[in-house]
Amino acid sequence: MRERARGPQHGTLHAVxxxxxxxxxxxxxxxxDEGAFERLYDVLAGPILGLVQRVLRDPAQSEEVAQExxxxxxxxxxxxxxxxxxxxxxxxTLAHRRAVDRVRSAQATINREDRVARSEVDRPFDQxxxxxxxxxxxxxxxxxxxxLTALQRESVVLAYYGGNTYREVAQLxxxxxxxxxxxxxxxxxxxxxxxxxxx
Amino acid sequence: MNAEIHMLTxxxxxxxxxxxxxxxxxxxxxxxxxxxxxxAELQDTAGRLGSAxxxxxxxxxxxxxxxxxxxxxxxxxxxxxxxPDGPDAPDGPVTPTGQxxxxxxxxxRWQVWTASAAAAACLVVAAVFGVQSVSAQxxxxxxxxxxxxxxxxxxxxxxxxxxxxxxxxxxTAVVSQSQGKVAFMAMGMPPLPEDRSYQxxxxxxxxxxxxxxxxxxxxxxxxxxxLADGTAIGVTIEPRxxxxxxxxxxxxxxxxxx
Numbered sequence: 001m002r003e004r005a006r007g008p009q010h011g012t013l014h015a016v017x018x019x020x021x022x023x024x025x026x027x028x029x030x031x032x033d034e035g036a037f038e039r040l041y042d043v044l045a046g047p048i049l050g051l052v053q054r055v056l057r058d059p060a061q062s063e064e065v066a067q068e069x070x071x072x073x074x075x076x077x078x079x080x081x082x083x084x085x086x087x088x089x090x091x092x093t094l095a096h097r098r099a100v101d102r103v104r105s106a107q108a109t110i111n112r113e114d115r116v117a118r119s120e121v122d123r124p125f126d127q128x129x130x131x132x133x134x135x136x137x138x139x140x141x142x143x144x145x146x147x148l149t150a151l152q153r154e155s156v157v158l159a160y161y162g163g164n165t166y167r168e169v170a171q172l173x174x175x176x177x178x179x180x181x182x183x184x185x186x187x188x189x190x191x192x193x194x195x196x197x198x199x
Numbered sequence: 200m201n202a203e204i205h206m207l208t209x210x211x212x213x214x215x216x217x218x219x220x221x222x223x224x225x226x227x228x229x230x231x232x233x234x235x236x237x238x239a240e241l242q243d244t245a246g247r248l249g250s251a252x253x254x255x256x257x258x259x260x261x262x263x264x265x266x267x268x269x270x271x272x273x274x275x276x277x278x279x280x281x282x283p284d285g286p287d288a289p290d291g292p293v294t295p296t297g298q299x300x301x302x303x304x305x306x307x308r309w310q311v312w313t314a315s316a317a318a319a320a321c322l323v324v325a326a327v328f329g330v331q332s333v334s335a336q337x338x339x340x341x342x343x344x345x346x347x348x349x350x351x352x353x354x355x356x357x358x359x360x361x362x363x364x365x366x367x368x369x370x371t372a373v374v375s376q377s378q379g380k381v382a383f384m385a386m387g388m389p390p391l392p393e394d395r396s397y398q399x400x401x402x403x404x405x406x407x408x409x410x411x412x413x414x415x416x417x418x419x420x421x422x423x424x425x426l427a428d429g430t431a432i433g434v435t436i437e438p439r440x441x442x443x444x445x446x447x448x449x450x451x452x453x454x455x456x457x
Contacts, residue, residue, distance in 0.1 A: 074268040169215065
């Protein structure tokens, strides 16, 4: 089981039909199947750690949060409901929420002057995984990001990858709050349409 | 609620709301199907942004996660109705992923549970904020004053919260025995004839004592009053402006945490 679990890292594109989906795996995990959890780990750990690290920066803290998130997926597998969204979205929503919560609780005690850099906006896709599937996903997201207006893109990047509240985004970009709210929504809607997100 | 809050779907999906706004928005989403549907799609989109920054995790993480998971008991499945039961109840419906379980779960009958003062603070702030968002701007200062009063109850070390819901109505009471105060908030109250008001009572061995009369509208302003020896909260329908003693049996009633 453990050896097979390495599978998705190679040749995913050809094997995709034969591989169980994350949703299939989650159903098994909900019944306490540790082997299925290992395979789910192999699918989700890269995106989860990547996202958390993007927001938190600190590698040690990021691994800690990623571990929390992954164990939480195990713990709450019985509560997953396929009708409310994909496993990947569920996992990444949780990961982002946890990363952002960590940032904001730390923010209460430390003034994180090094975290938010405008240069971030220009190069959000460094240091990423090199698997084919990730590369394709990255290319597609990059292409769709290019369809956004500069202000939409900056707002989305500062909020999502930067872990900033929309108030902070408004401050950083020196635009009114209402404008940021609208840009975040319009930007995401445009990305949704470009990426062809299944509803 | 209103169009402005609907604009927050994007910010919510990106976790770009503050804690208070997040709670308020989740309240809203529980009642707004189109918002919830849009949020689901936008969260999916945000997830794609997450996938795009995947890294290759160190092998040590795999070992650590699998070892940790082996030591963690999985949650039991939720009851089919979505209503949690047993000792696990408090953490069932409030899993804050914003997606799997709505933070606000409407229940078919009155149910009461207690939560930490921190969670209570969120609810109170949310209730006041909610009132603000549907009220005229000139009421903002009043809401702020009420919020301050609420927070003074919440900051008591013995502050406890009881939340109840019926149909579309939700009520929250925060009590502090040491301060002898009770704060009460309601949302989604059914409309009354013009000559009637809802009145809130603290119910105890010595009888029913008025906590206050609700303002008009589905989401009345929070109330703060004396707890007296109250062990329960009741809501009655009174002639407009309220009564000194209740003129009818409560239309809603729930126990306060001891």
